[in-house]
Amino acid sequence: MKKIVMALVLTMLVSALAACSTSSDTKKTQAGEKKLTIAVVPKALDNAVFLDSKDGAEAAGKEIGVEVIWTGPTKSDAAEQVQVVEGLIQKKVDGILISVIDPNALKDVINKAVDAGIKVATFDSDSPDSKRSFYAGTENFSLGKQLGEAFAKLAEGKGTVKLATLTGVPGSFNLEQRIKGFKEGAAGVDIEYLPVQASDDDVNKAVTVLEQYTQANSDLNAWFVVGAWPFLTPTETLPTLKKFAGNGGIIVSVDSFYPMLQYVKEGTVKVEIGQDFIQMGALGVKNLVKAINGEQVEPFIDTGTVYVDETNVEEVLKNTKPW
Amino acid sequence: MTSTPIGKVKDSMLKLFRGSNDILGVFLILFGLCVVMTFASDNFLTVDNLSSVARAFSFVAIMAIGMTIVIITGGIDMSVGSIFAFAGVITAYSYSNLQLALPLCILLGVIGGAIFGFINGLLINECNLPPFIATLGTMSVARGLSYAITSGFPISMPSSFNQLGQGMIFNIPYPIILMIVLAIIFTFVLNKMIFGRHVYAVGGSEEASAISGIKVKRVKLAVYSISGFLSAIAGIIMTARLGVAQSTAGLGYELDVIAAVIIGGASFSGGKGTIVGAILGAAIMGVLRNGLVLLNVSAYWQQTVIGLVIIIAVTIDQLRYKKKA
Numbered sequence: 001m002k003k004i005v006m007a008l009v010l011t012m013l014v015s016a017l018a019a020c021s022t023s024s025d026t027k028k029t030q031a032g033e034k035k036l037t038i039a040v041v042p043k044a045l046d047n048a049v050f051l052d053s054k055d056g057a058e059a060a061g062k063e064i065g066v067e068v069i070w071t072g073p074t075k076s077d078a079a080e081q082v083q084v085v086e087g088l089i090q091k092k093v094d095g096i097l098i099s100v101i102d103p104n105a106l107k108d109v110i111n112k113a114v115d116a117g118i119k120v121a122t123f124d125s126d127s128p129d130s131k132r133s134f135y136a137g138t139e140n141f142s143l144g145k146q147l148g149e150a151f152a153k154l155a156e157g158k159g160t161v162k163l164a165t166l167t168g169v170p171g172s173f174n175l176e177q178r179i180k181g182f183k184e185g186a187a188g189v190d191i192e193y194l195p196v197q198a199s200d201d202d203v204n205k206a207v208t209v210l211e212q213y214t215q216a217n218s219d220l221n222a223w224f225v226v227g228a229w230p231f232l233t234p235t236e237t238l239p240t241l242k243k244f245a246g247n248g249g250i251i252v253s254v255d256s257f258y259p260m261l262q263y264v265k266e267g268t269v270k271v272e273i274g275q276d277f278i279q280m281g282a283l284g285v286k287n288l289v290k291a292i293n294g295e296q297v298e299p300f301i302d303t304g305t306v307y308v309d310e311t312n313v314e315e316v317l318k319n320t321k322p323w
Numbered sequence: 324m325t326s327t328p329i330g331k332v333k334d335s336m337l338k339l340f341r342g343s344n345d346i347l348g349v350f351l352i353l354f355g356l357c358v359v360m361t362f363a364s365d366n367f368l369t370v371d372n373l374s375s376v377a378r379a380f381s382f383v384a385i386m387a388i389g390m391t392i393v394i395i396t397g398g399i400d401m402s403v404g405s406i407f408a409f410a411g412v413i414t415a416y417s418y419s420n421l422q423l424a425l426p427l428c429i430l431l432g433v434i435g436g437a438i439f440g441f442i443n444g445l446l447i448n449e450c451n452l453p454p455f456i457a458t459l460g461t462m463s464v465a466r467g468l469s470y471a472i473t474s475g476f477p478i479s480m481p482s483s484f485n486q487l488g489q490g491m492i493f494n495i496p497y498p499i500i501l502m503i504v505l506a507i508i509f510t511f512v513l514n515k516m517i518f519g520r521h522v523y524a525v526g527g528s529e530e531a532s533a534i535s536g537i538k539v540k541r542v543k544l545a546v547y548s549i550s551g552f553l554s555a556i557a558g559i560i561m562t563a564r565l566g567v568a569q570s571t572a573g574l575g576y577e578l579d580v581i582a583a584v585i586i587g588g589a590s591f592s593g594g595k596g597t598i599v600g601a602i603l604g605a606a607i608m609g610v611l612r613n614g615l616v617l618l619n620v621s622a623y624w625q626q627t628v629i630g631l632v633i634i635i636a637v638t639i640d641q642l643r644y645k646k647k648a
Contacts, residue, residue: 044474075471170622198622202574203477203565208379209616215375216366216617232477234566236485259479259567323476 036066036292038285039088041098043125044076048323049257049277050099053123056281057097066289069093078105085109089116095292097136097284099124106130119292123284123303124277133291136284136301138275143305144178147224147252148185150271150307154250155222160190161250162219166210167226168201175226178254182224194220199229206230211240214249221249228255231263231272242268256308256316258323264313272308279303348640349587349603356610364617370494372613377495378564380609381502382407383576385557387583387601388509389440389550394584395513395526396546397593398454402443403554403580405465407573410436410555412469415478415568425484433555439465440551444544458547462577469570477567488563498560502602505553510598522546526593583608586636607636 040057042050054070061068071088073080078101086109088096096113100106100122110120110130119133126135155161167175179196197213199206206229214220223241225231230238231253245251245268253260256274263269280303291297308316360367367373386403393400414432417423423431439461446457490497513519521542524532533539562568587604589596611632615625 047474048476075474167622195619195621196623197616198625200575201571203567203569204382204561204572207565208375208612212372212375212379212613212616215369215371216364217619218366232567232569234479234482234485236482236489237564237566259477323479 036094036289037069038066038095038097038288039069039071039091039093040281040285041072041081041084041088041096042070043072043081043099043101045070045072045074047076048321050124051321052277053099053281053284056278056283057285058281060282060285064286064289066285068285073101076101078102082106082109085113089113089118092116093118095119095121095288097121097123097281097288100127101125103127103129119288121284121288121291123280124275134287134297134299134301136280136287136303138280138305139300139302140174140177141181142302143254143273143275144181144226145185146181146305146307147178147254147271147273148182148187150185150273150309151182151222151224151250151252152186152189154252154270155186155189155191158189158221160192161221162192162194162217163222163224164194164213164217164220165196165224165226166206166230167196167198168229170196170198178226179224191222199227201227201229203229203232207233207237210238214240214244220244223249223251223253225251225253225269228253228257228260231255231260231269232257233259235262235266235268238263238268242266245269256306258320261308261313261317261320264308264310265317267310270309274306274308276304276306346588346597346600346603349600349607349636352586352636352639353603353607353610356607356614360610360614360617363614366617367614372617374491374494374496374499376609376613377499377606379612380605381496381498382557382561382564383579383583383608384502384602384605385498385505385560386550386554386576386580387587387605388505388598389553390580390584391587391589391596391598391601392509392513392522392546393454393550394581394589394591395522395593395596396543397526397529397591398447398543398546399458399581399591400440400443400547400550401455401458401577402439402462402465403550404573404576405462405469406436406439406551406554407558407561407576408469408568408570409439409465410558411562411568411572412472412478412570414559415480415562416472418480418484419478425481429559432559433552436555436558437548437552440548440554441544443551444547447547448540448543466570466574473568473570475570477569479567480562485563485566488560488565498564501556501560505556506598506602509549513598518542518545523594526595528594579608580605582633586633586640588640607632 058068072084081101089112096118106127107130110127110132113120114131121133123136197209199209210230251269252271253269254273256272260272264272283301283303287297287301390400390403410432413435414428417428417431418425443458443461446452447454487497513522521537524537525539525542529539561572583604584601586607587600611629615628620628
């Protein structure tokens with residue numbers, strides 16, 4: 001019995017290792033004369049969020065005449081991402097645009113690339129202490145503020161609005177920034193902020209809290225949802241919210257991922273404001289080329305946001321890749 | 324014992340369950356909590372709210388059935404939350420990527436969970452790993468596989484499947500009915516079948532059980548497989564409840580499940596615990612979380628309150644025992 005178990009454990013280990021080592025085989029690119037080569041490295045290759053960034057980066061590359069290669073770890077694993085960057089240093093690309101899985105784990109290899117004469121910039125997720133040239137991403141405070149302003153428009157002339165907030169893990173820096181921004185953006189309307197509720201980044205808890213809280217507070221007028229969690233579900237999962245919106249309740253949410261758009265289409269969520277992953281790729285590549293050519297580039301590039309409401313949801317749906 | 328008529332009725336009612344005196348304390352705590360909530364909020368004692376609360380805790384309760392059996396043997400299963408996610412992911416992946424028939428997908432998910440439980444048992448029996456370490460390992464493996472299979476993305480499921488988690492009969496959601504059925508089955512297994520007696524015996528003393536001819540390793544293998552199996556069922560029903568399978572589902576739920584079992588009167592030293600107690604324990608946690616939402620307690624304070632109530636509930640239970648001893 002013991003031997004069988006040991007054999008089982010060994011085969012599992014070996015097959016796991018084999019599965020992990022199918023890393024990016026570096027294809028030799030046909031070196032177009034003096035054409036700059038920019039490598040764009042997402043957190044994981046098959047992460048649908050980054051497919052937008054890929055499109056943005058490739059379009060920008062075509063526009064300004066640089067080669068864009070898309071390479072990265074097969075799964076979100078910091079060690080594997082470090083290896084990918086090591087490979088790019090060997091390959092002597094001109095620039096690397098990377099969404100780091102872990103700011104500290106990637107710091108050394110980013111610095112190594114910069115020391116080897118490669119310009120490195122980050123997008124979506126930053127490594128601020130590294131020697132990277134700039135970070136292209138969404139500023140969470142301004143994202144929250146935009147959503148607050150959009151909410152203010154919806155709530156105008158409705159008197160005092162009782163608003164509930166659903167966050168993820170209380171204290172997460174980016175979420176707190178969004179909440180702060182929202183309050184500033186919506187400062188114009190009379191809002192009674194109810195105590196913040198949390199989902200702990202758990203879809204199940206998010207759905208349960210939304211349902212129970214909405215049922216319990218019949219005088220509630222509005223929900224501000226600070227992240228995608230409850231709306232990653234099919235719309236049939238939240239009948240309570242559909243009823244709430246049908247009775248004039250206003251729901252706005254941060255993020256605009258594919259499953260979430262259905263909630264806007266259905267009319268349950270009035271406005272969604274998400275990060276613009278296309279622009280992260282496009283502006284990232286364009287500014288990286290500027291940096292390579294010796295031009296001055298700001299250390300933070302705000303890639304803006306995607307605004308979704310009933311007027312444009314069909315169009316956004318058409319341009320968004322299904323998950 | 325008392326010889327008054329009321330005492331007799333009480334005694335005979337309590338005989339329904341093994342260790343039924345344990346249950347009384349937990350039941351009173353739950354009852355007290357419900358009374359307080361009824362007075363504190365007009366919205367507590369409504370059909371909508373109660374069915375929502377019960378559905379929310381039924382998933383933890385189903386996992387707690389398996390965890391109770393594990394803890395009675397003196398073990399622990401840290402992998403339940405991960406197996407919960409893994410089973411949902413396997414079911415959803417088989418459906419949406421492999422395009423298999425739904426019943427087969429569900430079966431694959433359940434088998435996947437049971438296999439993980441079986442591996443837990445093997446690691447504990449054959450590699451002599453402490454249950455905490457063995458299941459901590461599989462907790463990470465099962466979670467990791469869920470990430471790898473989905474690459475972090477939620478997988479949507481069709482309405483026909485989601486009925487399992489969203490549908491209801493007379494306002495009673497299916498997950499609650501399933502929880503009750505499973506609780507009855509496993510209470511019967513523990514109290515009326517030889518296997519159940521063996522489970523309690525192993526928890527009381529492994530050596531004594533072995534000497535008296537109980538196949539201790541087989542009992543453990545079965546116990547961890549049951550836990551994996553039930554976690555998988557809970558995970559699949561949760562997938563139906565939400566309409567999506569997620570690799571991050573059930574993150575940290577093992578702690579809720581263990582808390583429910585311990586509140587329900589089980590002891591980490593083994594040999595003690597009931598399934599009804601564990602379900603009442605899960606209900607206490609569910610009512611508590613609901614209470615915090617209904618009473619508008621800020622999220623920044625909720626964790627603190629939950630922790631305090633767990634400590635108080637278990638302390639009251641302990642004091643009751645000391646008094647009796």
